[in-house]
Amino acid sequence: MSHSIAILGASGYTGAELVRLIATHGGMEITALGAHSKAGQTMAEVFPHLRHLDLPVMSKIDEIDFSGIDLCFCALPHKTSQGVIAALPRDLRVVDLSADFRLRDPAAYETWYGNPHTAVEMQGEAVYGLTEFYRAEIRAARLVAGTGCNAATGQYLLRPLISAGVIGLDDIILDLICGVSGAGRSLKENLLHAELSEGVQAYAVGGTHRHLGEFDQEFSALAGRDVRIQFTPHLGPFNRGILATGYVRGEAEAIHAAFAEAYAGEPFLRLLPLGQTPSTHHVRGSNFCDIGVAADRIPGRTVITAALDNLTKGSSGQALQNANLMLGEPETRGLMLAPCYP
Amino acid sequence: MSHSIAILGASGYTGAELVRLIATHGGMEITALGAHSKAGQTMAEVFPHLRHLDLPVMSKIDEIDFSGIDLCFCALPHKTSQGVIAALPRDLRVVDLSADFRLRDPAAYETWYGNPHTAVEMQGEAVYGLTEFYRAEIRAARLVAGTGCNAATGQYLLRPLISAGVIGLDDIILDLICGVSGAGRSLKENLLHAELSEGVQAYAVGGTHRHLGEFDQEFSALAGRDVRIQFTPHLGPFNRGILATGYVRGEAEAIHAAFAEAYAGEPFLRLLPLGQTPSTHHVRGSNFCDIGVAADRIPGRTVITAALDNLTKGSSGQALQNANLMLGEPETRGLMLAPCYP
Amino acid sequence: MSHSIAILGASGYTGAELVRLIATHGGMEITALGAHSKAGQTMAEVFPHLRHLDLPVMSKIDEIDFSGIDLCFCALPHKTSQGVIAALPRDLRVVDLSADFRLRDPAAYETWYGNPHTAVEMQGEAVYGLTEFYRAEIRAARLVAGTGCNAATGQYLLRPLISAGVIGLDDIILDLICGVSGAGRSLKENLLHAELSEGVQAYAVGGTHRHLGEFDQEFSALAGRDVRIQFTPHLGPFNRGILATGYVRGEAEAIHAAFAEAYAGEPFLRLLPLGQTPSTHHVRGSNFCDIGVAADRIPGRTVITAALDNLTKGSSGQALQNANLMLGEPETRGLMLAPCYP
Amino acid sequence: MSHSIAILGASGYTGAELVRLIATHGGMEITALGAHSKAGQTMAEVFPHLRHLDLPVMSKIDEIDFSGIDLCFCALPHKTSQGVIAALPRDLRVVDLSADFRLRDPAAYETWYGNPHTAVEMQGEAVYGLTEFYRAEIRAARLVAGTGCNAATGQYLLRPLISAGVIGLDDIILDLICGVSGAGRSLKENLLHAELSEGVQAYAVGGTHRHLGEFDQEFSALAGRDVRIQFTPHLGPFNRGILATGYVRGEAEAIHAAFAEAYAGEPFLRLLPLGQTPSTHHVRGSNFCDIGVAADRIPGRTVITAALDNLTKGSSGQALQNANLMLGEPETRGLMLAPCYP
Incomplete structure (x- = not known):
């Protein structure tokens, strides 16, 4: 039925x-x-x-x-x-x-x-x-x-780490690049092919993007204290996909383990082996979100990445x-x- | 099972x-x-x-x-x-x-x-x-x-017309543009992003493309006489899709009717209303082949178009x-x- | 000064x-x-x-x-x-x-x-x-x-041949693909990146594109008789460039020679060796127009191609x-x- | 002569x-x-x-x-x-x-x-x-x-700030996206159009990119002490251009003023008004490097951006x-x- x-x-x-x-x-x-x-x-x-x-x-x-x-x-x-x-x-x-x-x-x-x-x-x-x-x-x-599509990406990347207490909360940086379909089918000059293809630009720089409202609400509730992250979105010359790159303080192994535990059994979250990075190409048109973790050369810092299709x-x-x-x-x-x- | x-x-x-x-x-x-x-x-x-x-x-x-x-x-x-x-x-x-x-x-x-x-x-x-x-x-x-992917596109566009006898057989021209995945995952200079994106070029010009072997075999068998078409493929800056534009002698209404009859009940062939044209965007990732027919301003000539995804x-x-x-x-x-x- | x-x-x-x-x-x-x-x-x-x-x-x-x-x-x-x-x-x-x-x-x-x-x-x-x-x-x-940008491309490709009398005048076909900047910076749905990138479509099919007015005027004046060509433009996923592919009756050598004579000494017209084809990539941002000629496998037919940057x-x-x-x-x-x- | x-x-x-x-x-x-x-x-x-x-x-x-x-x-x-x-x-x-x-x-x-x-x-x-x-x-x-092309971009973005002492030196983060021509005309699978177009991915994650050698050498010499930044490059689906987004501790006005002073009279460095962001589109094919500065919503933090053409x-x-x-x-x-x- x-x-x-x-x-x-x-x-x-x-x-x-x-x-x-x-x-x-x-x-x-x-x-x-x-x-x-x-x-x-x-x-x-x-x-x-x-x-x-x-x-x-x-x-x-x-x-x-x-x-x-x-x-x-x-x-x-x-x-x-x-x-x-x-x-x-x-x-x-x-x-x-x-x-x-x-x-x-x-x-x-x-x-x-x-x-x-x-x-x-x-x-x-x-x-x-x-x-x-x-x-x-x-x-x-x-x-x-x-x-929000950016808000979803950022949360898949940060929620398990905040919950598990494996990262510092005071200097989380989320840098993100989003495809153009995220802006919808609206007639705006900056969405024209001639303005967009073959280049890239940041927008809503300095913490003015509306999805920060969701981050603030959710991360603060999760942490039990105020959490304010830095967030810069970029508009990229592709139609579907969001790639988020997060810079956090914490140990890569602990972070990877926190993801593994949180996402065990999740049908749509695909955690990559430690050191590998996801690509928006590999989630296009699907409901998957891929997650990557890599230790930085600076001890105690880790780079985390997530990719999903903003429309899916x-x-x-x-x-x-x-x-x-x-x-x-x-x-x-x-x-x-x-x-x-x- | x-x-x-x-x-x-x-x-x-x-x-x-x-x-x-x-x-x-x-x-x-x-x-x-x-x-x-x-x-x-x-x-x-x-x-x-x-x-x-x-x-x-x-x-x-x-x-x-x-x-x-x-x-x-x-x-x-x-x-x-x-x-x-x-x-x-x-x-x-x-x-x-x-x-x-x-x-x-x-x-x-x-x-x-x-x-x-x-x-x-x-x-x-x-x-x-x-x-x-x-x-x-x-x-x-x-x-x-x-x-072949080009051969399939050309045949969806021409077979019903040859069978129905609604077009001339001596001056069929097939102009086609194909996405880059048609060339496979091979390491060739002309398949690099930097060589391909943001531009277009013809190749195998003058009747040297191998898929002409299929056209010759199939169209001749169908017509019961030798049929040799002109065929120029182009390589376009996109990954999936073939768009074929055919120039034939024949009346648009009869041609549209021949398609309608041949493809009635076919699950994957979508004939557009007379005068409309298909786009490779609209078949991407799918098993559909879209077909369009338009009368030319010159009496007795018709422009026919087909789009499909070369990988599907x-x-x-x-x-x-x-x-x-x-x-x-x-x-x-x-x-x-x-x-x-x- | x-x-x-x-x-x-x-x-x-x-x-x-x-x-x-x-x-x-x-x-x-x-x-x-x-x-x-x-x-x-x-x-x-x-x-x-x-x-x-x-x-x-x-x-x-x-x-x-x-x-x-x-x-x-x-x-x-x-x-x-x-x-x-x-x-x-x-x-x-x-x-x-x-x-x-x-x-x-x-x-x-x-x-x-x-x-x-x-x-x-x-x-x-x-x-x-x-x-x-x-x-x-x-x-x-x-x-x-x-x-017009398409009109210029078509004329560079056909004028010398009409003048030299080396092609038939009754079945000239001009198939063309143009980049999106040709449509200007106007807010139209079909010019959005999400609608255009990664695909291709014909438009103004059947002899309705306005640049045909220029072709009719110029080719008829040149030939001293009415000349009506078939012309199908396509919109491609790139910003700059027009590639025109012409199908004519005539001998490739005579056609190449007619170009060589007409464009000898022209600073912006670059005739390629017989058999080679131009690419819009190779004229981007410049004032050059590149021309190619290739014999078809069908005797007496020739495929001619031209590339220029529509904005330049x-x-x-x-x-x-x-x-x-x-x-x-x-x-x-x-x-x-x-x-x-x- | x-x-x-x-x-x-x-x-x-x-x-x-x-x-x-x-x-x-x-x-x-x-x-x-x-x-x-x-x-x-x-x-x-x-x-x-x-x-x-x-x-x-x-x-x-x-x-x-x-x-x-x-x-x-x-x-x-x-x-x-x-x-x-x-x-x-x-x-x-x-x-x-x-x-x-x-x-x-x-x-x-x-x-x-x-x-x-x-x-x-x-x-x-x-x-x-x-x-x-x-x-x-x-x-x-x-x-x-x-x-190096990434090294140049990062240095245009950070040298004047290190020299002027307007940013903290211990937590500089440089996130960057580069076009594909930066990788040269080499035959590698990840440089194929089909692998690259319509998506984005980070690479050399965690501080392994060779241009860090230049950053370490130059920033440390400038600061008179060891400086180690975090640096993540991404490969984007475009041919020319680098966009760098830097996250620094410091006041936006002081940072903007430091750029203004350092780049006054420089013919190729174009500093944008405070709050604006550069785009790789706007430097393509030229020798310009555009610089933007924006205050973050978190007091004492600033987002800085630079765009240049990697080939020029x-x-x-x-x-x-x-x-x-x-x-x-x-x-x-x-x-x-x-x-x-x-």
């Missing part, structure tokens, strides 16, 4: 990625697709790569009948999402891919996103969607807030993984696609 | 693509991997993106025990393949991805490949592996010769499709992956 | 390319930069790569004082350009990079561009800017209309070459930059 | 880049080109983009007559270079682009490069070629050792700048090319 699924925001990259993954899931049927400006169009018109699938035409969200829907993915932009979700039936399972319910503290939300939250009453209900660390809560949740493990794959839990499906269903390489 | 599968030439791109596809097939188990210089290594060492899979270590081919193997994919280089296949058990089902058994006429083989064929006796046994046009023969075959539909996906037929599996099993876009 | 130069449309790619070339010209000083929405900004803000140059702030065009300006480059969009140029002082030398004055016949202009021309009286005055073929006229001209030889380099002629400078001044490879 | 120039190692990327730059220098004539395996070939065969230049055929190095040569660029691989240079006339000015004479201490050389130096007696004579910091010595030098400012442009000084030419001659963007 198939679950009936709605996807709001189907005309964006994370929406299309959900459709791609669900196409071979086997236990889900997409019965409603919601969009704004592209309502009335077919998925084949908006994303021709999906033209072989039998999908509903895109509708305005307020014209969708949610009775009978088992779970709704909400892949809308930040700020839009909170209003839409507040208007959905209160018993509908929702996996939100936006930033709107990631921060539990309304003041933190306002600080990082620049506007007051308009659905404050639902913030308490939302469960943070980093599956491997919130599994039990997600299973029981009605509303799950998917993590960093967003829509994570969302499907959470939906599987919420619907009582096997967690890995539809998600064991091998990376697409080369 | 799973079929036991061997892959020879597992250290190349088409070998890795076979593993990627079989990983979610469900009815096949890879029990032997053969390689030359990389024998003794694990697949994870040679292709780290596949490190989550439980696979046999690569062996020298002559050390593989083929008893119990249901089907063997042979993804070895041209010229090597014929000798290896000749030495395999004579009752073992084989899908060859090389060029060695594509040409039925030994003289044609020698003309295009420059050396005499060393397994002439097996050429008659081999079935040409363009699934949609040789389905019955493939089902019954022991040895299937996968088509052009090679390993096609091979798996054929293997499914040979093993009595559903033809589409393991092959309904949606394209990976963006 | 330096010529005083104005550039209108300085915030686009062809405007920036003019500034790049003039930066090492030595005999020109940029004294005015005109822009619309970016008026008031510095060039360093709009194009940070040019931040070392001492340039005027961008002004609204109607605030520029053209007295003292020796020559004005107009790098504005089609349709905008004609009105702006009509309003300039009538004795000001102008090199227009838009399409507005390329077609001598107002009816042809309206057919291809979809709107009536608003400066019909100036169309007669304009000289077509394909330097090598209109040198004398350009030297004497007040208003020069730069050719196809647009701003060509414009500077013309400006040099109009100002009495050596034609190659500022244009002998070697291609930037890799 | 032109200086007579020899280039050894002309068949590599840095050799070709030297030819590209010298082509518009005006005061240099290339009279000898040396190569190993490609001796006997023309430059047009090895690098077709340079086919318009009138250049000598490549010779075996021991067949070159160095009498009459004013300066010799040596663009050979590490280890090869030292023997070749030792065999050159002792009064010939030499600019070496390899690593062989960068480290003054033979033990340090052996540590980082794994073999004993075979021309130890010349190490003392060699001047370190980071022009802006060794100008007087270079002017007087016979043998100049060009810096990081290698051949730097070499030409040094050659200009050695020959009494204006330092910027032939080097004021504006970046090639997009």
Whole structure:
């Protein structure tokens, strides 16, 4: 028996990625697709790569009948999402891919996103969607807030080390390079091929990137004290993938052991042998996150690296993984696609 | 019950693509991997993106025990393949991805490949592996010769038109651009990133590309007379994908209708509405081949276009499709992956 | 003594390319930069790569004082350009990079561009800017209309052959792939990196591309009869460069000889030895156009190829070459930059 | 009057880049080109983009007559270079682009490069070629050792800050991403387009990259004490460019002021306004190095970034700048090319 699924925001990259993954899931049927400006169009018109699938035409969200829907993915932009979700039936399972319910503290939300939250009453209900660390809560949740793609990468790289107490907390540096699909299908000059290909640039330098709100919230809760990391993202000339390089104080062996323990049995976290480094090439199109650890030549310092696909493990794959839990499906269903390489 | 599968030439791109596809097939188990210089290594060492899979270590081919193997994919280089296949058990089902058994006429083989064929006796046994046009023969075959990736693209674009008699046969022009994975994982200067990215060049200009041997053989057989097309391939700065643009004499409507009839019910051939054009982006990582037809401003001339992924539909996906037929599996099993876009 | 130069449309790619070339010209000083929405900004803000140059702030065009300006480059969009140029002082030398004055016949202009021309009286005055073929006229001209980038490539490839009578005129096919900067710095979904990189697609299929207006005009005039070619452009995943592949009836040796004669002494046209093919990589950032000729395996047919950089030889380099002629400078001044490879 | 120039190692990327730059220098004539395996070939065969230049055929190095040569660029691989240079006339000015004479201490050389130096007696004579910091010595030098491309980038980013005493010396972190041409034109699997495009990976993780030898030597000399930085390079999917991101303790304003003072009047160092970040796109093909400074949200920490083109400012442009000084030419001659963007 198939679950009936709605996807709001189907005309964006994370929406299309959900459709791609669900196409071979086997236990889900997409019965409603919601969009704004592209309502009335077919998925084949908006994303021709999906033209072989039998999908509903895109509708305005307020014209969708949610009775009978088992779970709704909400892949809308930040700020839009909170209003839409507040208007959905209160018993509908929702996996939100936006930033709107990631921060539990309304003041933190306002600080990082620049506007007051308009659905404050639902913030308490939302469960943070980093599956491997919130599994039990997600299973029981009605509303799950998917993590940011950079935030997911950084947390896979740092959470086990903070929990195990194997690194210093006062000078963690996270340097990261992200592919362009992380910015969505929006018409911005800096996302044009001619502006991006064949080069690289840092952005949001100096601790201004919004995903720091998630790092602060999660790492501080984990450590039981305030943790503030340094974080510099770069925009790279590729479509999919995030590579994070972390600089920490701690012994490489202990760090590697902490990862090995934390990720033993995890189906999507692939820890590399000590000294090896992951590549975004090797996770493309998949739900895997690869982790590497190497001792630095300076005693007591270690370089840690993580790679994942921002659209899959960093967003829509994570969302499907959470939906599987919420619907009582096997967690890995539809998600064991091998990376697409080369 | 799973079929036991061997892959020879597992250290190349088409070998890795076979593993990627079989990983979610469900009815096949890879029990032997053969390689030359990389024998003794694990697949994870040679292709780290596949490190989550439980696979046999690569062996020298002559050390593989083929008893119990249901089907063997042979993804070895041209010229090597014929000798290896000749030495395999004579009752073992084989899908060859090389060029060695594509040409039925030994003289044609020698003309295009420059050396005499060393397994002439097996050429008659081999079935040409363009699934949609040789389905019955493939089902019954022991040895299937996968088509060239350019040859597949050109045939999807031209066979139905030649069969239906809707185009002139004396001035067919096929202009094509192929991604770099078509050249394999070989160490050649022109395949370096610095030589290839951000530009494009024609090669094998003037009718010297080996896949013309396949075009000549197949189109002539189909037409019942000699057919010689013009064919210029280009090497483009992308990894996966072939786009073919054909210039033919004939009416666009009749051509579109001939495609519609020929490809009705075909699971992997997606015919676009008249006037639209396919993109390699929209087939990446999938087994689909998209087809477009547009009338030219000059009466009686039509421009036809086809896009497929050279590693999937052009090679390993096609091979798996054929293997499914040979093993009595559903033809589409393991092959309904949606394209990976963006 | 330096010529005083104005550039209108300085915030686009062809405007920036003019500034790049003039930066090492030595005999020109940029004294005015005109822009619309970016008026008031510095060039360093709009194009940070040019931040070392001492340039005027961008002004609204109607605030520029053209007295003292020796020559004005107009790098504005089609349709905008004609009105702006009509309003300039009538004795000001102008090199227009838009399409507005390329077609001598107002009816042809309206057919291809979809709107009536608003400066019909100036169309007669304009000289077509394909330097090598209109040198004398350009030297004497007040208003020069730069050719389209695809149109330039196709003409370098076909004019000498039509003039020499060495090819058939009734079945010329021009297949072309162009880099993305040819579409300018405009915010269109299909120009995003995520939509373009790692793939290729045809566009304007079937004889609908506007540069056909130039081909029709020029080839027909040259042949003394109507000539209509088939032309399919493709958009490739690279920023600079056009590669044109032509399919013609004619003997390769005669064709090569016709090129050799036509381009002997031309500083920017590099004819390759018979059988070799040019690459866009080898002209990037330069004013060169490389030409290749190869006999097809079918007797009497020849494949011809040309490569140039659309922003340089196809647009701003060509414009500077013309400006040099109009100002009495050596034609190659500022244009002998070697291609930037890799 | 032109200086007579020899280039050894002309068949590599840095050799070709030297030819590209010298082509518009005006005061240099290339009279000898040396190569190993490609001796006997023309430059047009090895690098077709340079086919318009009138250049000598490549010779075996021991067949070159160095009498009459004013300066010799040596663009050979590490280890090869030292023997070749030792065999050159002792009064010939030499600019070496390899690593062989960068480290003054033979033990340090052996540590980082794994073999004993075979021309130890010349190490003392060699001047370190980071022009802006060794100008007087270079002017007087016979043998100049060009810096490593990563080493140059890191030093432009850190030297003024160490000299001015505005940063802490014990926890400097340098994270860097480099384009693929930095690895040269060598046939290695990881340099293939299919392996590199559309993704990113760290390498030489943990303080094992050879350019650390230069950092240790230079930063320690500058600080008057041992300085050991952490350094992680990444390989990015682009051909030209290095972007370095540095994490330092210090106040952003003081750091910006230190750069402003150190680089005032420097023709090739472009300091951006406080808070802005450079891009490799904006230096491509040029001799510029752009520098950015931004305060971190954590008080007392600053993020600094630098971008340059590894083949130009990081290698051949730097070499030409040094050659200009050695020959009494204006330092910027032939080097004021504006970046090639997009």
